[in-house]
Amino acid sequence: MNSFDYLFRFIIVGDSNVGKSCLLLQFTDNNFRNQHETTIGVEFGSKTITNNNKKIKVQIWDTAGQDSFRSITRSYYRGAIGGLIVYDVTSRESFDSINRWLGEIENHANEKIVLSIVGNKADLTEQRQVSFQEGMDLAKKHNLRFFETSAKTGMNVENTFLFTSVEIISRIESGKLEPSEEQGIRISQSKPPQEETQGDDGEKKSRCC
Numbered sequence: 001m002n003s004f005d006y007l008f009r010f011i012i013v014g015d016s017n018v019g020k021s022c023l024l025l026q027f028t029d030n031n032f033r034n035q036h037e038t039t040i041g042v043e044f045g046s047k048t049i050t051n052n053n054k055k056i057k058v059q060i061w062d063t064a065g066q067d068s069f070r071s072i073t074r075s076y077y078r079g080a081i082g083g084l085i086v087y088d089v090t091s092r093e094s095f096d097s098i099n100r101w102l103g104e105i106e107n108h109a110n111e112k113i114v115l116s117i118v119g120n121k122a123d124l125t126e127q128r129q130v131s132f133q134e135g136m137d138l139a140k141k142h143n144l145r146f147f148e149t150s151a152k153t154g155m156n157v158e159n160t161f162l163f164t165s166v167e168i169i170s171r172i173e174s175g176k177l178e179p180s181e182e183q184g185i186r187i188s189q190s191k192p193p194q195e196e197t198q199g200d201d202g203e204k205k206s207r208c209c
């Protein structure tokens with residue numbers, strides 16, 4: 001029995017402190033931490049979700065927002081087919097950085113990468129500096145999907161990964177996207193690859209770099 005039908009590699013980028021690691025933690029463990037433990041290099045997580053009876057294994061590289069880690073984090077961009085560009089709805093500065101992150105992705109990621117813009121910390125209504133409409137308009141301008149999330153309450157976190165994955169599937173099915181390992185896509189064969197039969201079910205976390 002295969003552990004997945006599709007495997008997609010994702011990256012999460014965005015300024016430091018916007019909640020990238022908390023989004024990953026909420027998605028993989030349904031958990032939240034109040035402290036900002038700045039990511040050193042890259043952290044990894046994965047989870048299998050289901051859509052239309054198909055199992056989608058999402059492998060995620062959560063990158064450090066701090067500039068000093070940029071050369072390490074960039075090396076992970078190329079192998080990803082899904083990308084979340086995250087800002088914090090309570091920080092205008094992090095929203096203004098989105099264009100810079102789009103430039104980073106354009107220069108260093110696979111040109112076929114399927115991106116979504118994510119406005120996180122939507123639970124902090126009193127401190128909000130960026131409206132839903134502004135986020136939506138920016139995403140529309142770049143022809144990208146847009147989600148507001150809360151890594152604290154879990155609002156929209158799974159949907160963000162799910163709908164971005166569904167878009168990847170739709171591009172594969174329409175022939176716009178050629179599935180390949182280098183592009184961060186694996187489609188399950190009738191006989192699963194060796195490593196997938198050895199109990200690596202993917203609900204794992206580790207840290208590197």
Ligand SMILES: Nc1nc2c(ncn2[C@@H]2O[C@H](COP(=O)(O)OP(=O)(O)OP(=O)(O)O)[C@@H](O)[C@H]2O)c(=O)[nH]1
Nearest residue numbers: 016017018019020021022034036039065121151152
């Ligand atoms: N209220 C609220 N706080 C959040 C949310 N997401 C993250 N935070 C808080 O924001 C801070 C930063 O979260 P992190 O996930 O560590 O930020 P990061 O983007 O990974 O930062 P770097 O690793 O430095 O790039 C922490 O204090 C979190 O508790 C959210 O949705 N709502």
Ligand SMILES: [Mg+2]
Nearest residue numbers: 020021038039
């Ligand atoms: Mg982090």
